[in-house]
Amino acid sequence: MPLTDKQIRNASATTRRVLKLSDGEGLQLWVKPSGAKLWNLAYRFDGKQRKLAIGPYPRISLKDARTRRDGPKRLLDDGLDPSQQKRLAKLAATAQNANTFATIADELLAQKRREGKAPATLTKLEWLFGLARPALGARPIAEIEAPEVLQVLRGVEARDRLETARRLRSAIGSAFRYAVATGRASSDPTGALRGALITPTVRHRAAVVEPTALGELLRAMGGHTGMPEVRAGLQLLALTLVRPGELRKATWKEFDFDAAIWTIPAVRMKMAGRIAFPSHGKRSMS
Numbered sequence: 518m519p520l521t522d523k524q525i526r527n528a529s530a531t532t533r534r535v536l537k538l539s540d541g542e543g544l545q546l547w548v549k550p551s552g553a554k555l556w557n558l559a560y561r562f563d564g565k566q567r568k569l570a571i572g573p574y575p576r577i578s579l580k581d582a583r584t585r586r587d588g589p590k591r592l593l594d595d596g597l598d599p600s601q602q603k604r605l606a607k608l609a610a611t612a613q614n615a616n617t618f619a620t621i622a623d624e625l626l627a628q629k630r631r632e633g634k635a636p637a638t639l640t641k642l643e644w645l646f647g648l649a650r651p652a653l654g655a656r657p658i659a660e661i662e663a664p665e666v667l668q669v670l671r672g673v674e675a676r677d678r679l680e681t682a683r684r685l686r687s688a689i690g691s692a693f694r695y696a697v698a699t700g701r702a703s704s705d706p707t708g709a710l711r712g713a714l715i716t717p718t719v720r721h722r723a724a725v726v727e728p729t730a731l732g733e734l735l736r737a738m739g740g741h742t743g744m745p746e747v748r749a750g751l752q753l754l755a756l757t758l759v760r761p762g763e764l765r766k767a768t769w770k771e772f773d774f775d776a777a778i779w780t781i782p783a784v785r786m787k788m789a790g791r792i793a794f795p796s797h798g799k800r801s802m803s
Contacts (some may be wrong), residue, residue, distance in 0.1 A: 520546065522579055525554065544586045546574060556582040558589055562598045569599045616701045618661060618692065619654035622646040625695045635783050645688040648673060648681075653689075658696045663706035667713055679717040686710055760786075 520540040528548045530536040536548040547555045556571035571577060571585050589599035626643055652669050653661060666689055673682040686707050696702035725731050735755060741748040750764055757764070763785050772779050 520579060525574060525579060528554065540579070540583070542586060542590065544571075544582060546582075556585075558586055558599070560589070560593060560599070562593065562600075567598070567600055569603065616657050616659065616696070617654060618656055618658045619650055621658050621696045621701065622650075622654075622692045624699075625692055628695075633783055635786060642688055642691075645681075645685050646692070648685055649689055658693065659702045661693075661706065663709045666706055667710055670710070670714060674715055679715050682714055683717065686714065 520538055524538070525546060528536065528538060528546065529552065530548050530550045533550050535550070538546045538548065540546065543559045545557050545559055547557055549555070554574040556574060556577055558569040558571055560567055560569065569589055571582055574582070577585070592599045592602055626639065626646070629639060629642065649666075649669050652672075653665065656665070666686070669689075670682045670686055673685055690705050690707035693702055693705035693707060697705060725734050735752075738748065738751040738755065741751065754761065754764055757779070759781065763781055766785055767779070767781070771781065
């Protein structure tokens, strides 16, 4: 006879053994000595008796348990083992969670750290990925399509950050290419977005390009009457064309005076650099 809600509420194990109450078609309520009540589906597959856990009572009511029994029964009718299909679904969900955009982005960042990329480069890339995480982070990367990425980029454009949107497209593309290389995506949808973004207006910085004006600038540097360190720094910048921060944070141990070479660590550059000052006055960079 099918179970009733009253029977289920009043059921209790009178011994140390589990009490099994049948509702029909394999659906059973297991009442444990502890008082816990669990729904299970008993069935036979490949000549063996098997059990599929459905869930606890009362979180899963009698009506819900009967509904959840129907799906596994259909699998049995199709010649499939419900327990095996449940395990496969869990494995698929685990694999899907391991292949989200956020996971791929974190892996790519970790790889670039191992490659010794400059901290400033890593910080910028992590910041760009952070802009995409709210919308794309939890999504399986293989399921993300170009319109989804474009929506993220449009949101950045709407804040009048056109150059950031362009860089973000490139960063997202690098995550997709890494996913393709590691077999977790089949393509990079950002390629289809070329031309879809607003092109930032290029603003050229003021620069001294005429030889005569450059000579005047060099003479002004040499005639600087302020601190001698400032004069030397300006002259060294003109000779090496390094970034101001690379010069300002230089330490004596970076200079090999015998070989006339200044080695700048990667932590202060986009990549490690060496500047040589040959005896004839010219300098070269490698």
